[in-house]
Amino acid sequence: MAQTLSLLRRAARYIRPMLLVAVLVGAALAWNDAALRQRIGLPMPAGEQVTAGFALCDAPGYAPNCVVDGDTFRIASRRIRVQGIDAPERDGRCDAERELARRATADLLAWLERGPFLMLPADQAGHDRYGRELQTVWREAADGSRDDLGDHMRRIGSARRYDSRAKVDWC
Template sequence: MILRLFRRILPFIWLAVILAGTWWMMSLNSSGGDWTETRATFPICGTRGAAGCVIDGDTIAIGKRKIRMSGYNAPELSGECKVESALALRARAELATWLSAAPFEMSGGDDPPYDQYGRELRSFKRIGANGKEEWLADHMIGKGLGRNDGFRDEWCK
């Protein structure tokens, strides 16, 4: 009797599990976690009185927190050549401009992932003037100031 009842309700249990799993997956965005809107100016680090600042072309500081932008790699300030160092200065300035231009959202909520250096890993986006999502990574790559993650191409070619 119990086995017959179990066989009758088993499809409904599976359906409930599938629906719950689908709902959970849809509630997450592609970068994982909640998005937090931020409205602030981000000068280059070293400016007194700033709550947040830009360290380099893909890293910012907010208080004692360091946040690494996901989706692209920027050239290094201490680059292997003058070309890379010059691009790194431009990338840092462009990041400061993008962050300060309008409100944006950061992924990760209250519990973001971290990289091997202890920096929070977050994606950044905003709604552009045209009403479409504008991703920071796409912006920096489009300007030639970033490359896709996973590519450690030389900037000095």
């Protein structure tokens, strides 16, 4: 019994620092991941305010700020993918998916056009494999509540939670 206690005490000397390092690494990752920060209730960093108007990217004329589809938009030369959602594809496999994509694109445009919103500063956003900024996009109300774009798009049925392991079947 004494031998077991001695062994546990020696192991604890090594385990405690490793646990502390794991907690600190986890906290650093949470601090830099806006979606995770929001889920666990950490405050969001100061956001970049966007006040620009938007149009559809395929509308006639030139629109530097435009909506590509239900989860992607542009601000000048920046291509932005809304973090955590997947919307139907405009060139989808069936008529139902293409129709849902048109609706999702219109819903994203409507949300962006409701007025100024916030995003993470560009240097704090990750990037996807296509080079698009992965952005958490939100509005803050006077009472301190948040209107998160990804949550809004999921709530109205225009997008689903993004899962990199499975492709969503919209048909």
